[in-house]
Amino acid sequence: MSVLDAPVGAAPGQNGTSGGEGLVPVFVRLKLTLLRNGLRQSAGRRAAYITSVVLALLIAASQLMGLIALRGHAHVGALVILMTGVLAVGWTVMPLFFPSGDETLDPSRLVMLPLRPRPLIAALLTASLVGIGPLFTLCLAAGSVIAVAQGVAGAVFAVVAAPLTLLVCVALTRAVATANTRLLTSRKGRDLAVLSGLVIAVGFQVVNFGAQRLGQAGGLSALEPAADVVRWLPPASAIGAVDSASRGSYGQAAVQLLLSVAALFALLWLWQRSLVKLMTAPDGSTLSAAGPTREKAGKGGSRLSALLPAGRTGPVMERSLRYIARDPKTKAAWVTALAIGLIVPMLNAVQGSGSIYFACFAAGMLGIQMYNQFGQDTSAFWMVALTISSTRDAYIELRARAMALLLITLPYTTLVTVLTAAVLGDWGALPEAMGLSFALLGAMLATGAVASANFPYSIPQDGAFKNVAPGQAGLAWISIFGGMISAALLCAPVIAVTIWLHVADIEQWLWLLLPAGAVYGALISWAGLRLAAPRTANRLPEILAAVSKG
Numbered sequence: 144m145s146v147l148d149a150p151v152g153a154a155p156g157q158n159g160t161s162g163g164e165g166l167v168p169v170f171v172r173l174k175l176t177l178l179r180n181g182l183r184q185s186a187g188r189r190a191a192y193i194t195s196v197v198l199a200l201l202i203a204a205s206q207l208m209g210l211i212a213l214r215g216h217a218h219v220g221a222l223v224i225l226m227t228g229v230l231a232v233g234w235t236v237m238p239l240f241f242p243s244g245d246e247t248l249d250p251s252r253l254v255m256l257p258l259r260p261r262p263l264i265a266a267l268l269t270a271s272l273v274g275i276g277p278l279f280t281l282c283l284a285a286g287s288v289i290a291v292a293q294g295v296a297g298a299v300f301a302v303v304a305a306p307l308t309l310l311v312c313v314a315l316t317r318a319v320a321t322a323n324t325r326l327l328t329s330r331k332g333r334d335l336a337v338l339s340g341l342v343i344a345v346g347f348q349v350v351n352f353g354a355q356r357l358g359q360a361g362g363l364s365a366l367e368p369a370a371d372v373v374r375w376l377p378p379a380s381a382i383g384a385v386d387s388a389s390r391g392s393y394g395q396a397a398v399q400l401l402l403s404v405a406a407l408f409a410l411l412w413l414w415q416r417s418l419v420k421l422m423t424a425p426d427g428s429t430l431s432a433a434g435p436t437r438e439k440a441g442k443g444g445s446r447l448s449a450l451l452p453a454g455r456t457g458p459v460m461e462r463s464l465r466y467i468a469r470d471p472k473t474k475a476a477w478v479t480a481l482a483i484g485l486i487v488p489m490l491n492a493v494q495g496s497g498s499i500y501f502a503c504f505a506a507g508m509l510g511i512q513m514y515n516q517f518g519q520d521t522s523a524f525w526m527v528a529l530t531i532s533s534t535r536d537a538y539i540e541l542r543a544r545a546m547a548l549l550l551i552t553l554p555y556t557t558l559v560t561v562l563t564a565a566v567l568g569d570w571g572a573l574p575e576a577m578g579l580s581f582a583l584l585g586a587m588l589a590t591g592a593v594a595s596a597n598f599p600y601s602i603p604q605d606g607a608f609k610n611v612a613p614g615q616a617g618l619a620w621i622s623i624f625g626g627m628i629s630a631a632l633l634c635a636p637v638i639a640v641t642i643w644l645h646v647a648d649i650e651q652w653l654w655l656l657l658p659a660g661a662v663y664g665a666l667i668s669w670a671g672l673r674l675a676a677p678r679t680a681n682r683l684p685e686i687l688a689a690v691s692k693g
Contacts, residue, residue: 150535166258166266171577174270199275203282210286220386221370222289227308227379230283234312235319254422254581260415268411271313272651284308288385297389304381307403311378314410321417375399377406455536459543462551465517472602473519477551478511484508485559492566499569499576505559506580509552510587510630514622516595518602522691528683538676541592544674548588556580575641575653578660582637585664586630589671596678598622599690618689637663 159387213362214221253263256555271277287308288301363437381403388396447464451457466473473534484505491497533538560580566572600618637660 151490159675167269170266171273174273178273183298183619185379194645196275199279207286208292209497210283214290216290218364218366220291221366223290224370224374224379225357225366226283226384227287227382228376229506230280230372231312231315231378234316237276237316257448260419264411267311268310268316271317272309277309277313280312281305281309284382287382289385291382291389293389296391296393297385297398299389300385300400303400304385304403307381307400308378309406311381311403311407311410314407314414315378318410318414318417321414321421360395369494375402379402380406422511455530455539456543456546459540460547460653461552461573463544463547467547467551479554480508480512484555485562488559488563489566492563497561497563497567499560499567499572500579501557502560502563502576503580503583506552506556506584507627507630509548509555509586510584510591511546511623511627512552513545513588513591514594514626515598515600515602516541516591517599518595518690518691521601522687524687525691528687531680531683534677536678537679538672540677541595541672541675544670545588545592552584556584572653574655575644575660578658579634579637579641580660581664582634582660582667583630583664585666586633586669586671587626588664588668589633589674590626590629592668592671592675593678594622594626596675596682596686598625599689603688632666 173423182192199572210219210223215221216222253368282304288305292298292301373379374386380399383394384399384403387393448457451460468474469475484507487504488501491501517527520527527540531540537577556575557580560573560577564570564576598618598621600622637656640659641653641656644650
């Protein structure tokens with residue numbers, strides 16, 4: 144029996160729960176009911192949940208055993224403190240990117256119930272402790288305090304620190320989620336969820352960079368400077384209190400533990416304040432959307448149109464730029480490409496093991512955006528198809544889309560190349576690297592136009608992590624990887640000239656690669672557009688059918 148199926152006599156207000164008393168078991172049952180009903184929706188969802196539970200338990204158990212094995216290590220305190228800090232960051236940002244992971248995260252669904260804020264907070268906090276995340280966090284906190292606790296004092300602080308760490312993490316995520324509930328239920332919130340892949344990718348790059356630095360610095364001792372700061376930040380300060388008490392610094396341990404306790408009460412107060420505001424104030428985003436902002440947005444569009452070329456080219460460019468700014472899938476792809484295109488060359492340059500030629504990675508990442516140009520139109524491509532009656536119309540359509548991409552990719556590629564040269568101090572190689580980047584960008588535009596005409600596929604709009612419609616994964620692989628290989632081959636003449644100038648020791652002429660690469664890229668992109676135009680004009684029904692399957 145679900146909570147909503149309970150008899151009327153058991154409803155709040157008639158059984159001692161008026162004002163919030165006795166809410167805790169009700170909300171725990173509500174959480175379990177939501178979880179059970181969610182799993183009943185499909186076998187795939189049950190399989191995914193069971194798989195995630197098994198993986199989480201395996202990782203938690205391995206971490207617990209690993210931390211226990213590290214007990215007694217000289218620098219284990221720094222390790223567990225930083226791990227707790229990273230865990231707290233994860234609890235902070237995860238509800239922003241995965242708001243649908245917990246149905247009870249949206250308190251606005253409770254706005255019609257006669258509930259007082261303080262009992263509601265207690266009930267929501269208790270219900271939040273039910274789930275995989277809290278169990279994982281409790282295992283990590285338990286392993287951390289076991290790893291650092293020494294003596295009776297350490298054990299006493301450990302008993303308090305482990306559950307306190309869990310409570311602070313849960314209160315932190317609740318406070319952040321409640322303060323951003325209206326954002327998370329809006330289109331901007333869905334944009335954040337789509338961008339979660341970028342955060343994960345950047346997070347892996349940061350972890351990889353940190354691991355490499357850790358290995359070069361000689362092990363866990365390199366963590367001590369950072370741990371000395373983080374041990375005073377809740378909830379890591381609770382773990383730091385156990386470490387301090389184990390070393391006999393009882394005063395420091397008490398202060399660190401009080402910091403976490405104070406943080407917990409502060410977060411609960413902020414959570415309650417946000418909850419009251421959420422349930423009593425109107426949605427400001429809805430009010431502003433109907434006000435002057437909308438009129439202002441319309442005027443902004445007119446100014447953009449005035450800056451673009453006349454004829455068909457301008458509207459097509461404006462439409463492509465609006466896709467980048469407004470469509471969540473397109474925006475996510477662009478933001479990911481921009482971030483990864485900058486991170487890879489810069490991280491390699493900062494580590495001292497990079498080359499200025501890594502800057503070409505930015506041109507490659509951004510050039511991929513030219514692939515599957517019609518897929519972002521989805522079924523609305525029929526309106527574009529109606530305006531194409533000849534090969535010239537198709538050429539202008541593709542050229543305008545390529546020009547919209549160049550408005551972003553050309554200055555960004557230049558910026559990444561200059562930054563990479565600045566970090567490496569290799570200004571002499573800047574012209575040749577930039578020439579290669581321009582040639583690669585032109586080749587990607589050319590092969591992207593051809594791939595868009597020959598291998599279009601649909602991009603589903605109903606899922607943050609579905610970028611290809613079922614049955615079209617092969618088309619996507621052929622389009623992207625085949626195009627990338629072709630683009631690399633098209634750049635072979637410029638690469639060959641660069642190698643020849645170095646081998647022949649006539650490096651004084653390497654600067655010529657900058658204008659040569661730019662001209663070669665422009666010519667090859669023009670050729671690619673000319674080649675793709677007749678295929679596009681002749682395959683409009685096939686393209687429309689392919690991009691309408693999402």
